[in-house]
Amino acid sequence: MDLTNQSWDNKTVYQAFGLNPIQGQLVMALAGNPNTGKSTVFNALTGLRQHTGNWPGKTVLKTEGTFTHKNTRILLVDLPGTYSLLATSADEQVARDFICLGRPDATIVVADATCLERNLNLVLQVLEISPKAVVCVNLMDEAARRKIRVDVKALSRELGVPCVPTTARDGVGLEELKDTILDVATGVIATAPRKVTYEPSVEEAASRLEAQISPFLPGWVNHRWVALRLLEGDMSMIKAICKQMDDNARKIVFKDGAAI
Amino acid sequence: MSRTIVPLSQLSNGASGRVAALNTNGRNRRHLLDLGLVTGSRVEAIRRSPAGDPAAFNIKGAIIALRSEVSDQILVSLD
Ligand SMILES: Nc1nc2c(ncn2[C@@H]2O[C@H](COP(=O)(O)OP(=O)(O)OP(=O)(O)O)[C@@H](O)[C@H]2O)c(=O)[nH]1
Numbered sequence: 001m002d003l004t005n006q007s008w009d010n011k012t013v014y015q016a017f018g019l020n021p022i023q024g025q026l027v028m029a030l031a032g033n034p035n036t037g038k039s040t041v042f043n044a045l046t047g048l049r050q051h052t053g054n055w056p057g058k059t060v061l062k063t064e065g066t067f068t069h070k071n072t073r074i075l076l077v078d079l080p081g082t083y084s085l086l087a088t089s090a091d092e093q094v095a096r097d098f099i100c101l102g103r104p105d106a107t108i109v110v111a112d113a114t115c116l117e118r119n120l121n122l123v124l125q126v127l128e129i130s131p132k133a134v135v136c137v138n139l140m141d142e143a144a145r146r147k148i149r150v151d152v153k154a155l156s157r158e159l160g161v162p163c164v165p166t167t168a169r170d171g172v173g174l175e176e177l178k179d180t181i182l183d184v185a186t187g188v189i190a191t192a193p194r195k196v197t198y199e200p201s202v203e204e205a206a207s208r209l210e211a212q213i214s215p216f217l218p219g220w221v222n223h224r225w226v227a228l229r230l231l232e233g234d235m236s237m238i239k240a241i242c243k244q245m246d247d248n249a250r251k252i253v254f255k256d257g258a259a260i
Numbered sequence: 261m262s263r264t265i266v267p268l269s270q271l272s273n274g275a276s277g278r279v280a281a282l283n284t285n286g287r288n289r290r291h292l293l294d295l296g297l298v299t300g301s302r303v304e305a306i307r308r309s310p311a312g313d314p315a316a317f318n319i320k321g322a323i324i325a326l327r328s329e330v331s332d333q334i335l336v337s338l339d
């Protein structure tokens with residue numbers, strides 16, 4: 001059975017994450033290290049149009065909100081603050097699953113301008129999964145106060161995705177952020193994220209594994225990334241894949257008109 | 261030139277060093293790397309909880325608390 005051409009119903013995917021985007025609404029995610037100003041950005045963009053609950057099956061807080069920019073409706077999801085997407089905690093798993101399986105139209109990574117280096121780990125992890133990303137370099141006021149100058153243009157060039165300087169607490173830079181995320185989501189800005197290259201032995205194993213798994217995971221955003229996690233022996237990824245394959249198998253059975 | 265290498269758990273408040281090695285593997289190691297504990301990065305002991313454990317460290321600009329069973333696995337060369 002050829003799974004590669006199976007059409008993927010995005011609405012069903014979002015429902016699995018407890019989201020119900022309306023027709024034509026773009027879905028965007030807000031990721032970042034803890035305490036970088038994600039919620040401040042989220043509140044500034046969505047105002048009072050917010051809803052808080054839990055992720056389905058998880059005791060991790062989920063906040064979603066809506067706003068309209070240039071006549072486009074956007075559903076924004078505030079992900080838990082994490083240093084990593086490699087799923088050692090429930091928070092990381094939620095963030096990872098949403099970026100990897102939820103496949104938002106764009107992901108905004110909020111980074112702290114006063115300690116960019118430590119924030120770039122998560123930025124690179126997001127870029128490794130999804131090219132549709134924008135880095136919001138927040139706390140620019142605090143960086144200036146500490147005499148830290150961030151060359152945002154050079155950073156954008158190095159990362160291959162737009163970086164927007166903001167001071168979210170004072171609302172500075174948010175218009176440019178909104179313009180940029182909309183342009184990335186709609187493809188007006190084409191991103192070309194810096195690719196992380198591993199040792200030749202790892203690269204070789206990853207591409208072999210990638211070729212083997214991709215027919216089985218049609219809805220997954222990035223098979224190379226999944227292959228790398230499997231090489232790491234990431235049990236939570238193996239479980240997520242097993243679950244996904246059951247769902248796929250069920251859909252195929254239904255499509256063929258057979259009863260389960 | 262030789263430098264003194266000690267487990268991070270041995271650093272007294274205010275002392276700092278650079279990560280020389282991580283004595284752990286797999287997920288644990290990955291987690292420490294994600295916290296910024298890559299070889300060569302600077303770590304400073306900030307304070308200890310009253311019982312002495314966990315202790316807080318400044319790692320690349322974030323204050324992160326580590327239990328001694330974790331900080332025992334991180335070897336640092338003293339500044
Ligand atoms: N100086 C300054 N402070 C900011 C800025 N943005 C946010 N803050 C402050 O930083 C603190 C943390 O902001 P939050 O928005 O709660 O950060 P967060 O990323 O949602 O935090 P977690 O959800 O706990 O990971 C708050 O006290 C904000 O007021 C900024 O641009 N400049």
Ligand SMILES: [Mg+2]
Nearest residue numbers: 038039040081
């Ligand atoms: Mg928050």
